[in-house]
Amino acid sequence: MTTVRYTKEHEWVRMEGDIATVGITDHAQEALGDVVFVELPEAGREVEEGEACAVVESVKAASDVYSPLAGTIVEPNQAIVDDPAMVNREATSGAWFFKLKLANASDFDRLMDEAGYKAFLDTL
Amino acid sequence: MTDEPLKTTPLDALNRELGGKMVPFAGYAMPVQYPAGVLTEHLHCRQHAALFDVSHMGQASIHGPGGAAALERLVPGDMQGLGAMRQKYTLLTMEHGGIMDDLMVANLGDDHLFLVVNASRKDIDLPHIAANLPAGLTLERHDDRALLALQGPAAITVMAALAPEAAALPFMGVARITLAGAACLASRSGYTGEDGFEISIPADRAEEVARLLLAQPGVMPAGLGARDSLRLEAGLCLYGNDIDETTNPVEAALMWTIPKRRRAEANFIGAAPILAALAAGPARKRVGILPEGRAPARGHTPIVDDAGTTLGEITSGGFGPTLNGPCAMGYVRTDLAANGTALSLMVRGKPHPARVTATPFVPHRYVR
Incomplete structure (x- = not known):
């Protein structure tokens, strides 16, 4: 049973019940470099699959973070707003971006599993 | 954008060996950062010293008598007043008052001016300068030279150990020095806001010189990312962003580069619209x-x-x-x-x- 899945936009998604926790992958934080600013969606915002809803900025550039699936934001992670460098230190654990209540919980199964994401990275 | 292959600097192999993340910039493969990352490289430059490969920039010489007077037709700075082995920041202006490029000009004595122009503009600037030189003056492109910038408070310590004549330079002073046995041209200048040096080196000796500098205490390689954040904090213009053909020196707050004599003579390209803009207020x-x-x-x-x-x-x-x-x-x-x-x-x-x-x-x- 896979509980963490991935998107081609380099996000990871962990399911617990019908709540998905979303963050960016190590590959993504590595490519971004030192993160200096994060902007997150407010709780209650409804997002479409693929909608740009968060921003992560390094010294050099700003990048969008997309909602991996349709749903409603239930909690942004204020800790990474207060300490953006957390995204580099613990991208796949404490530095999650937001929690999302999926519009349709079965959508999760459409995302790539770890092997699929690794294979995708090899094509880049 | 074209699909032409990227040009490389004489330090390309070293940049890759050092783990430089290479990106296209002005037609060159350039390191945007090394493994330390932009943030660390930036802070290291302000605290110690950073070495930048800026060999993509255009280097050229004007040879012949009366070069300074001839160049004053193209730039509004005081070139005739530039003492031997001194350097100045100036602008190439355009008929309509826009800025073709910003550049450094050094007077090397013996009827020899040495120019450093932006990488993205060198193929516009250098033909323009060559076409406007009177008989008896020649423009020589130095595509066979590398350029390193050693920047930060530790730069002086490094140079004092390797080339004392460079360490004795005042700000914007220039000296011919020897580094790793190579004949180099060093100026006490840079584009980070820190004390430091820019060092022009024959391409075939550039890697040895860079390795020597990187082996000195406190020196870390830094890429274009840190160079950009350093110059931004220093309030310095980036050609193509902050100044370009559509901005004039008055609105760009660069009138400090045009001294009284040049305003009075008004004999540089674009003098009329620039002085009119100054009089009217931008x-x-x-x-x-x-x-x-x-x-x-x-x-x-x-x-x-x-x-x-x-x-x-x-x-x-x-x-x-x-x-x-x-x-x-x-x-x-x-x-x-x-x-x-x-x-x-x-x-x-x-x-x-x-x-x-x-x-x-x-x-x-x-x-x-």
């Missing part, structure tokens, strides 16, 4: 802008008033690692250019409060 002005929150405002961010009317745009902006916050520059209507003026920046469709602020954002530490 409609817009380049200013420093500090966002009040944490969100960086990047180039092309609209600057608006409370009613949402566009007043101008950010031309360079990002996060200043030493400032530990966002900083920017851009053009605003002249009536809003006074320090302290409140503005809003439209970042991702939302207004963010900001203030016009004097530059540099981080004080210059040039040796005087």
Whole structure:
């Protein structure tokens, strides 16, 4: 049973019940470099699959973070707003971006599993 | 954009060996950062010293008698007053008053001027200069030379150990020195706001010189990312962002490069429109802008008033690692250019409060 899945936009998604926790992958934080600013969606915002809803900025550039699936934001992670460098230190654990209540919980199964994401990275 | 293969600098193999993340810039494969990352490289430069490969920039010489007077037709700076082994920052101006490029000119004595121009503009600048030189003067391109910038407070210690004649230079002084057995040209200058040196080296000796400098205490390689955040904090213009063919020196706040004699003589290309703009007062002005929150405002961010009317745009902006916050520059209507003026920046469709602020954002530490 896979509980963490991935998107081609380099996000990871962990399911617990019908709540998905979303963050960016190590590959993504590595490519971004030192993160200096994060902007997150407010709780209650409804997002479409693929909608740009968060921003992560390094010294050099700003990048969008997309909602991996349709749903409603239930909690942004204020800790990474207060300490953006957390995204580099613990991208796949404490530095999650937001929690999302999926519009349709079965959508999760459409995302790539770890092997699929690794294979995708090899094509880049 | 074209699909032409990227050119490489004489330090390409070393840049890759050092783990440089290579990106296309002005037609060259250039290191945007090394494994330490932009933030660390930036802070290291301000605290110790950083070595930048800037070999993509254009180097050239004007040979012959009367070079300074001839060059004054093309640039509004005081070239005839430039002493031997001294360097100056100046501009190539255009008939309509726009800026073709900004550049450094050094007087090497013996009827020899040495020029450093921007990489993205060298194939425009150098033919323009060559076409405007009178008989008896020649322009020589130095495509066979590398250029290194050693910047930061430890640069002087490094040079004192390797080339004492460079360490004795004043700000904007120039010396012929020997490094790793190679004949180099060093100037006490740079584009980070820190004390430091720019060193021109024959291409086939560049790697040895770079390795020697990197082996000195406190020296770390740094890429174009840190160079950009350092020059932004120092309030220095980036050609193509903050100045270009559509900006004149008056609105770009670069009139300090045009001394009284040159204004009175008014004999440089574009003198009439530039002096007219000075007399009339410019409609817009380049200013420093500090966002009040944490969100960086990047180039092309609209600057608006409370009613949402566009007043101008950010031309360079990002996060200043030493400032530990966002900083920017851009053009605003002249009536809003006074320090302290409140503005809003439209970042991702939302207004963010900001203030016009004097530059540099981080004080210059040039040796005087």
